[in-house]
Amino acid sequence: MVCPTLGFPRPGIEFRHVLNIAQQRKGLETCIEMLNSHTGDWEFSKIACCETGGFVFASSLALRIDEPLALIRELGKLPPPTVSISKLSAHISSSDYDHSTESWIVIEQSLIPTDASVLVMDDVLASGRTLYDIIRVLRKVGIGLENMCVVVVAKFPSHRGRQFFREQGLGGVRIRRLLDLMVRRE
Ligand SMILES: O=P(O)(O)OC[C@H]1O[C@H](OP(=O)(O)OP(=O)(O)O)[C@H](O)[C@@H]1O
Numbered sequence: 001m002v003c004p005t006l007g008f009p010r011p012g013i014e015f016r017h018v019l020n021i022a023q024q025r026k027g028l029e030t031c032i033e034m035l036n037s038h039t040g041d042w043e044f045s046k047i048a049c050c051e052t053g054g055f056v057f058a059s060s061l062a063l064r065i066d067e068p069l070a071l072i073r074e075l076g077k078l079p080p081p082t083v084s085i086s087k088l089s090a091h092i093s094s095s096d097y098d099h100s101t102e103s104w105i106v107i108e109q110s111l112i113p114t115d116a117s118v119l120v121m122d123d124v125l126a127s128g129r130t131l132y133d134i135i136r137v138l139r140k141v142g143i144g145l146e147n148m149c150v151v152v153v154a155k156f157p158s159h160r161g162r163q164f165f166r167e168q169g170l171g172g173v174r175i176r177r178l179l180d181l182m183v184r185r186e
């Protein structure tokens, strides 16, 4: 279901089509049931996610457990007041990342009460940069690290996202995943 494609989107990348789960009959439903049981012992009142993979899985989980989303978007896509941070690029986007044009992500400033517990969701944890960006913008609106937990559909251990988290002082953040996928790194 999560087949590898070598050399896509560019040479040196082994692409894993994690979103393909959602394109299979019963794929999304099965995945959401598993995500629900993986996070059932965590308490949270918001599900934070960013485009695109995060939106797909988080929307379905939100519907399943009746908790609201906190949508993190590109700058200019949400009405003010917003809080923004300058983004790092995800592993898959990194070599075509144009360092001369910074990109930013935003969240509505008062969407999440500062004492709320937040589930951060994405489809993939590779280098960890995308989740790190989400966590930074959540911290900027006042959410404490101790009130965040993270779940992803698939982790690529070879991309060392956990190590990156530790280097950023986020080693204590609770992270769970459904799958560990072995992905070749060049
Ligand atoms: O751990 P990282 O190295 O940051 O990689 C993980 C991110 O990369 C992919 O997003 P991408 O930037 O390709 O955008 P998309 O979700 O719109 O496909 C994926 O959906 C994750 O969000």
Ligand SMILES: Nc1ncnc2[nH]cnc12
Residues within 6 Å of the ligand: 013, 014, 015, 016, 017, 018, 090, 091, 092, 124, 126, 127, 183
């Ligand atoms: N789906 C994916 N496949 C391979 N590398 C990735 N890095 C981020 N998302 C990825």
